[in-house]
Structures are given as C-alpha cells and as structure tokens.
Amino acid sequence: MKLIINQENALRILKSKLNIIMHLKGVTLDKIIPTDVAPKLKTIREYVFYPKEVVKDWRTKIKTNAIKDILNGNIDLFT
Known part of the structure; x- marks a missing residue:
C-alpha cells in the first residue's frame, strides 16, 4: 500500500513539473491520464x-x- 502512495506522489510531482515546463513553452495540458500502478503489484x-x-x-x-x-x-x- 505504501508503494502505491509513493508512486502516486511521484506521479503528482512529475505532473506539476511537466505543467510548469509546458506553461513556459506556451502549451496547456488540460488532462494528464494517470496510468494504473496496480498491475505491477x-x-x-x-x-x-x-x-x-x-x-x-x-x-x-x-x-x-x-x-x-x-x-x-x-x-x-x-x-
């Protein structure tokens, strides 16, 4: 369970960094579809x-x- 929480937190951090980079380039991302981490477990x-x-x-x-x-x-x- 802790692994899933860590993966979700890492995904959230990456998503916000990607949004910053895309904003600086003038591109907006309305939706990022998260991948399901459960099958890996x-x-x-x-x-x-x-x-x-x-x-x-x-x-x-x-x-x-x-x-x-x-x-x-x-x-x-x-x-």
Missing part, C-alpha cells in the same frame, strides 16, 4: 509454511515443497 510467488511447506509460482504454475532450497536462492526451477 501482482503476486509472483506464494510461500506457505504451515500446515504444509509449499511454494507456488503463479507465473509458471509450478508448485514445489522444496521451500528451503527456494529460500536459499535456488529458483532455477521456476525459469
């Missing part, structure tokens, strides 16, 4: 520790119980 992997240790990769649809290997950085299984 999709879940890639789900880690379940209890009752059964399982890692699910939502992009590749691979499911494994080798959670300790995955946490140690061995994610070659998902590529």
Whole structure:
C-alpha cells in the first residue's frame, strides 16, 4: 500500500513539473491520464509454511515443497 502512495506522489510531482515546463513553452495540458500502478503489484510467488511447506509460482504454475532450497536462492526451477 505504501508503494502505491509513493508512486502516486511521484506521479503528482512529475505532473506539476511537466505543467510548469509546458506553461513556459506556451502549451496547456488540460488532462494528464494517470496510468494504473496496480498491475505491477501482482503476486509472483506464494510461500506457505504451515500446515504444509509449499511454494507456488503463479507465473509458471509450478508448485514445489522444496521451500528451503527456494529460500536459499535456488529458483532455477521456476525459469
């Protein structure tokens, strides 16, 4: 949630800077359509520790119980 707020604040700052630049050049911008930031926050992997240790990769649809290997950085299984 904090990431979305930060992105919205950054977009607001960029929009105001762009308005200043365009005003100095004599161009007016009535509307700037903000892009949706939510799709970038999709879940890639789900880690379940209890009752059964399982890692699910939502992009590749691979499911494994080798959670300790995955946490140690061995994610070659998902590529």
